[in-house]
Amino acid sequence: MERETTCASTKEVNNRRWTPGLLCLALFAVLLIAAATVIAACNGGEENGENRFCLVNADCDTDEECVGGMCMPKGPSGCEGTGCDEHSFCASDGECKGSAEKPCDSEADCGPGFFCSNVLELCLQECETPADCSPELTCDTAVGGCIPCAFDPQCEGHPDGERCLAEEGRCVECTDPLHCPDNYYCDLDEGSETLYHCVEGCLDDNDCSVEGHCVREGTGPGRCVECLPETATEDCTDPRRPRCHPSMHRCVECFEHGQCTDPNLGLCHPEDFECVRCLDNTDCRMGHVCVPEQWECEIGCDGDERCPPEDGQHLIYCDTGRGPHGECVECLGDDHCEAEWIDAFKCEEGECVAGCNQDSDCPERVPYCLVEENRCVRCFEDEDCPDHLTCDPSEYFCRCIDETDPRNVCESTKQCGNPPDWPNPHWDETCIPLTICVSEAECDGGWRTLAAPRCAGHCSGPVNHQVECPYGFCCRRVRDLDGNTNLKCVEIGQCPGDCD
Numbered sequence: 462m463e464r465e466t467t468c469a470s471t472k473e474v475n476n477r478r479w480t481p482g483l484l485c486l487a488l489f490a491v492l493l494i495a496a497a498t499v500i501a502a503c504n505g506g507e508e509n510g511e512n513r514f515c516l517v518n519a520d521c522d523t524d525e526e527c528v529g530g531m532c533m534p535k536g537p538s539g540c541e542g543t544g545c546d547e548h549s550f551c552a553s554d555g556e557c558k559g560s561a562e563k564p565c566d567s568e569a570d571c572g573p574g575f576f577c578s579n580v581l582e583l584c585l586q587e588c589e590t591p592a593d594c595s596p597e598l599t600c601d602t603a604v605g606g607c608i609p610c611a612f613d614p615q616c617e618g619h620p621d622g623e624r625c626l627a628e629e630g631r632c633v634e635c636t637d638p639l640h641c642p643d644n645y646y647c648d649l650d651e652g653s654e655t656l657y658h659c660v661e662g663c664l665d666d667n668d669c670s671v672e673g674h675c676v677r678e679g680t681g682p683g684r685c686v687e688c689l690p691e692t693a694t695e696d697c698t699d700p701r702r703p704r705c706h707p708s709m710h711r712c713v714e715c716f717e718h719g720q721c722t723d724p725n726l727g728l729c730h731p732e733d734f735e736c737v738r739c740l741d742n743t744d745c746r747m748g749h750v751c752v753p754e755q756w757e758c759e760i761g762c763d764g765d766e767r768c769p770p771e772d773g774q775h776l777i778y779c780d781t782g783r784g785p786h787g788e789c790v791e792c793l794g795d796d797h798c799e800a801e802w803i804d805a806f807k808c809e810e811g812e813c814v815a816g817c818n819q820d821s822d823c824p825e826r827v828p829y830c831l832v833e834e835n836r837c838v839r840c841f842e843d844e845d846c847p848d849h850l851t852c853d854p855s856e857y858f859c860r861c862i863d864e865t866d867p868r869n870v871c872e873s874t875k876q877c878g879n880p881p882d883w884p885n886p887h888w889d890e891t892c893i894p895l896t897i898c899v900s901e902a903e904c905d906g907g908w909r910t911l912a913a914p915r916c917a918g919h920c921s922g923p924v925n926h927q928v929e930c931p932y933g934f935c936c937r938r939v940r941d942l943d944g945n946t947n948l949k950c951v952e953i954g955q956c957p958g959d960c961d
Contacts, residue, residue: 513531513532514530514531514532515527515530515531515532516530520532521533540552540555540556540557541555545557545572548560548586548594548595548598548607549562549572550571550572550573550574550575550584551572552572558572558584559586559595559598560575560583560584560585560586560594560595560598560606560607560608561581561583561584561585561598561606561607561608561609562583562584563583563584564582564583564584565577565578565582565583565584566582570584571584572584574586574587575587576605576606578604578606580604581604581608585604585605585606585607585608586598586606586607587605587606588600588605588606588607589602590618591616591618591619591620591632592620593607594607595607596620596621597609597630597631598610598630598631599615599616599619599631599632601615609629609630609631610625610626610627610630610631610632611625611627611630612625612627613625615632616632619632621633621634622634622635622657622658624636624637624640624657626657633657633658634647634657634658634659635647635657635658635659636649636657638664638667638668640659641659641668642659643669643670643685644661644662644663644668644669644684644685645659645660645661645662645663645668646659646660646662646663646664646668646682647659647660648660660682661682662681662682662683662684662685663675663677663682663683663684663685664677664682664683668685669685669686673685673696674686674687674688674689674692674696674710676689676710686709686710686711687705687710687711687712688705688710688711688712689705689710690705690707692705693705693712696712697712699712701714702714704716704720706734711734713734713735714729714734714735714736715729715734715735715736716729716734717729720736721736723736725738726738728740728744730756737756737757738751738756738757738758739751739756739757739758740756742763742767744758745758746758746770746771747767747768747769747770747771748760748761748762748767748768748769748770748771748772748773748776748789749761749762749767749770750762750763750767750786750787752786759785759786760784760786760788761784761785761786761787761788762779762781762786762787762788762789763779763781763786763787764779764781765777765778765779767779767787767789768789769789770789773789775791776789776790776791777789777791778790778791778792778793778797778811780793780811783811788811790811790812791808791811791812791813792808792811792812792813793808793811794808795807795808795824797813798813798814806823806824806827806837815835815836815837816835816836817830817831817832817835817836817837818830818832819832822837823837824837826839827839829841829845829857831857838857838858839852839857839858839859840852840857840858840859841854841857845859846859853933871898871914871915871916872898872914873898873942874896874897874898874941874942896916896917896918896919897916897917897941897947897949898914898915898916898917898941898942899911899914899915899916899917899939899940899941899942899949899951900914900915900939900940900941900942901939901940902937902938902939902951902955902956903924903937903938903939903946903956904955904956904957905956905957908940909955909956911955914942915951915952917934917939917949917950917951918930918934918949918950919947919948919949919950920936920948920949920950921936921948922936922948923936924936924937924938924948925937925956925958925959925960926960927953927960929950930950933952933953934950934951934952934953935950935951935952935953935955935956935959935960936948936949936950936960937949937950937951937955937956937959939951
């Protein structure tokens with residue numbers, strides 16, 4: 462029966478269908494055995510004990526291992542093969558040991574750079590400063606080796622901090638709020654990335670030793686502040702800074718203009734929170750500017766609109782290059798003098814000055830050079846003057862023609878062009894639109910009819926005076942061609958005793 466069973470099994474095997482995968486596997490096994498046989502023969506066979514064929518380590522001797530199908534001598538094991546870092550050595554058990562990790566009886570038990578401490582009976586890494594040790598240890602100079610800390614002095618000079626977290630034996634920045642500077646707190650929140658570090662801010666007033674109030678908004682850290690509005694009297698004791706700014710929580714002199722009671726320092730600076738004289742130029746009088754460094758008004762200008770100053774109405778132009786803050790001057794160029802002055806038309810150092818050497822030195826309105834007097838004049842003869850005017854040789858300017866001269870007769874106000882070159886330029890500005898053709902002048906309460914209608918300019922009195930009238934004229938009440946009366950300048954001689 463046994464035999465039959467065996468035969469039946471054999472038959473079953475012989476009748477089994479061979480797949481391509483099984484054929485490949487069988488062929489590979491045959492080739493592998495053949496190759497191993499050849500290699501073994503070339504190397505003297507298995508009996509030589511060298512480079513024997515193997516499939517697993519068990520096929521090799523105890524001091525060998527199967528590498529790539531061959532029995533090879535075993536290499537170094539553990540740290541003998543991999544080595545250790547600079548803060549540890551390879552112990553006899555094949556493991557790397559750091560400072561204070563391996564007991565010892567003598568130096569022989571410790572690796573290079575380590576010594577056996579007679580006090581601790583541990584191998585310690587030699588050191589002079591904490592930088593010589595691994596980060597979790599510190600250098601105990603009394604022992605001369607790297608060890609876990611037990612108290613704060615051992616952490617002096619440690620890069621992670623100078624406080625000892627004794628339960629972990631490592632140096633940290635802080636373990637108590639008092640270890641941190643003002644406006645910082647010690648983070649003792651387990652799991653925090655800044656655990657045992659001083660973090661800017663505060664959790665309560667105890668974290669603010671100098672500025673004694675912690676202001677928190679929300680659940681995060683707060684900030685230490687100098688004062689609170691509700692306790693300003695107690696917090697702000699400096700009489701120069703008696704108020705607590707409501708949002709910045711700083712003791713300040715002011716935060717509103719109304720808190721500045723000194724009339725000379727009546728504005729509150731929005732950033733410095735101090736009472737100042739000015740914040741910009743508009744806070745200063747004309748001819749002055751606000752100097753930001755001191756917030757004081759000083760003489761100067763930054764444009765013509767800041768001129769003229771109150772005490773110099775003729776200084777109407779700003780020379781920004783003069784003085785530390787600019788300066789109001791009469792002129793910046795000759796054209797400014799020509800427009801404003803009769804006989805001073807050259808601009809020198811911001812001042813209009815007179816002087817000429819020839820006619821070409823003079824402006825159009827006084828086009829002739831009186832060389833002997835070094836000044837420009839309007840005329841030398843009547844031909845140099847407009848119609849209805851004559852050249853006065855004593856003053857070299859054009860004046861109204863004498864009433865007996867038929868050239869001075871007017872038929873309408875339009876014909877009475879005000880002399881543009883009377884000595885006072887402001888007279889021209891005032892009187893140009895008020896020059897009219899008059900027909901009568903009042904003499905001693907009565908009216909005297911002029912020989913012919915004459916040109917006359919405006920004046921405001923007093924009557925029979927020359928205060929506002931040009932040379933050769935007197936202020937009288939006159940009647941124009943339409944019968945209207947007003948004060949006008951008429952030539953002296955129209956009434957008896959004119960301008961005595």
